[in-house]
Amino acid sequence: MADLATSVNKDSDPRSARSEGTRGPRVLIYSHDTFGLGHLRRSRAIANAIVGDRPDASVVIISGSPVIGNFEFGSGVDYIRIPGVTKLPDGDYRSLNLNVSIDEAVGLRQALIMQTAKAFQPDVFIVDKEPTGFRGEVMPALDYLQASGCHLVLGIRDVMDEPALLVPEWERKGAKEALRYYDEIWVYGLKDVYQPLKAFDLPASVKKRITYTGYLRREVPPTPSLTKYPKITKQPFILVTTGGGGDGDDLVDWVISAYEADPTLEQPALIVFGPFIDRDQRRAFVERIAQQPKLDAIA
Template identity: 80%
Template sequence: MDHLSQLPSGRHGGARVLIYSHDTFGLGHLRRSRAIANAIAGERNDCSIIIISGSPVIGNFEFGSGVDYVRIPGVTKLPDGDYRSLNLNLSLDEAVGLRQDLILQAAQSFRPDVFIVDKEPTGFRGEVVPALEYLESQGCRRVLGIRDVMDEPALLVPEWERKGAKDVLVRSYDEIWVYGLEDVYRPLDALALPAAVERRITYTGYLRREVPPTPSLTRYPKITKQPFILVTTGGGGDGDDLIDWVISAYEHDEGIAMPALIVFGPFVNRDMRRSFMDRIARHPKLDAIAFDTKIEHLMQKAAAIVAMGGYNTFCEILSFDKRALIVPRTRPRLEQHIRAVAAERLGLARMLSDLGAPRTPERMAEALKGLADQPRPSEVVIPGLLEGLDRVQERLKALMESQAAFIPTRHAAE
């Protein structure tokens, strides 16, 4: 269905959408923003979408026709939870100031009809607020897009209060899109939002993923020619424990039938990866690759998936209908654990957690051996589960129609 074929626009070149990707760590925000941008562009060939991102690996990904990106200086998260500039020899305040100026400049130059902000209402350290205020004066419709689970209420509420995020959400956003289902989790419930703001929330369903139309350039190991388990930690910056646990299970138990392919991710620690590779090389049922920007090809080939349970990987597990074992990270956030608990409750995946139980090789080995007999997600019928991109298209069309009624001075000069 061509949801965007009739989108109005005040300028030559069709509708314009600006997306801010909150990407201080990992790949999750970038991959979600890319999926939305490519879906929008695929519906209409005269739509222009720009993603603003600080990700150092954004250039490794392919984008659809009509989609481009603006790379702002990156920041990185330190082990103690603080941040610093990724590459520039600037203080964090200077780096954030530069990012803020570039975001505002992009908004002023591109003049979007819709601005989609990922996850953080204020952006990283408030950097998106000036752009929000400017775009409000221009009649641009502003959307906050958030994943199905943010964090446990005990942490989310004080964090949003400290950032002033709730006030900005109430004041500056026309709509809130939750990329999940209300029956799975209500991520903003603990914030006690006003009723008028609650009415702005749309639960879209999860964002369906497709196999890229072009093949991956990554050479896959021989074990992928037979049924295999794909082990992925996303960006890999916080996946050491999962990789170690899986390798330990194979080292401990020769009875695990299916081999496993481990995908490290671009942010895995190099010394740790070298140590893992030494162990993997000694085991006939293990192999590894560094990174694959088109991991969807591997997802489709795999007989089963072991993952930490980040949002994007969960969408892929559902989209490719794969038996999955989710081993959620529980520090510093419980986001993945909350999602994994809900997935197991609904029968969509199994969970193996280290909360209240030790990470023994025996526990992982038993879980890996049980994957082959596990139900697929499609055996559970949940209405609207994977209709997220369709709902996004519908809401975008509605916003564009309301935006067309606002005739700002920016169009008068044209």
């Protein structure tokens, strides 16, 4: 991954920062998390890698994910939970929990992002995927941090929407113009596999700031005891997972319907719902699954 030494003090002793009150490098990560788990998992992997390499570092993740508290972070990593927003089936958004308009929710999120930037004074600010943030909510913080000398980084996954969708979307959001803020653009993938920004007519000054980091390393959790899993996992089975689960209803319904229609299917299946599936929908699925001896689920 790109070297953080351009914006942090390499001479600080990682062992002394906490005990002596000295200032180690500070990294602020913005993860809008309006849908799914991908943004949060990516930000967590980066944060844990930073403190793993620099024990004196402090990393704060700004996230709108309602499940961020369920994740473990390395020593030196903490998070600030901003009010959540959620994506509707028609592509629009609404406030997740607060009884406020989406504009009010974005205004509150924007203010909290800005106040965090001012209070934390990061050496590096990493923005995940959206150059302007959700509905432009990081723009004031970008202006402030750029003026203060903070090293600004945009991190994007290697495969995004197809160019026919991505280019007009970025034009509408002003995302392409916002690239001028960033000192570096990290693409979490390999250049030989895919170049997500190739469709844009980027000037040479922007292209030279793009670094292909390779794929992010993910931790492999310890293998738990099989006794914690349903009995069907003790034989060959089909695993059905929808990731976060927010848009996985159709897949789960299709799988259950297959077993309902054909009881002779040989392989049992285990369905993992994900944390964002609608509660009522999950309850209905569980009731149907209970009627099928070759199906089980993990909520």
